[in-house]
């Protein structure tokens with residue numbers, strides 16, 4: 001049955017997660033939308049000069065997309081930039097974090113499954129990186145809220161095994177059980193990670209009071225490491241894989257700060 005063109009057209013806001021050159025001049029993109037979640041689309045002729053929809057569809061750009069429903073992929077008929085996040089392209093560490101956020105969302109969400117909380121989190125977090133806010137707390141906030149938005153909210157207030165309220169002592173974090181273990185239950189997960197009082201406090205402030213409160217805390221290097229490992233290991237369990245953007249990011253963070261050289265790196269594109 002034929003449908004007329006007008007019935008096939010629709011408009012949505014979207015953030016570009018990844019893109020892939022296709023054929024002579026086309027580009028296949030993965031975007032995240034507020035109402036339809038992750039979406040694969042095709043921008044025909046996007047790599048030709050003066051393309052109508054080409055220049056706006058860069059990584060991490062927030063756009064209004066005009067689309068036509070296609071047999072396989074919906075087709076871009078036009079696009080307007082809402083926020084290009086242009087500063088991200090001049091700041092390698094921020095760009096590396098944006099790549100990590102995009103990879104987490106792309107890996108852990110399903111096509112056409114609405115999740116407005118994920119969309120808002122991604123949009124806000126990219127905007128903060130673009131403003132030059134310290135990526136470390138932005139990334140920990142992103143990870144913690146993303147876990148919750150996907151149904152994996154870490155248990156930070158009672159022991160995930162015996163359900164007793166946690167005391168202000170060194171506990172441990174079990175990524176497999178999805179939360180903190182009290183000293184009595186720690187042996188139920190030999191791979192549980194040590195979590196100091198201050199690291200637990202940081203996670204709880206982030207969870208209860210949000211990013212603005214967390215940026216006022218000054219965790220030590222060791223506490224930062226504990227918080228970071230806790231969240232990263234949890235994602236590894238949820239995703240059952242490592243994230244390529246994390247290896248790239250670690251490489252960027254290990255570079256001597258004064259080095260003007262641009263590393264020869266490729267960000268994952270699909």
Ligand SMILES: [Zn+2]
Nearest residue numbers: 159162182185
């Ligand atoms: Zn317990």
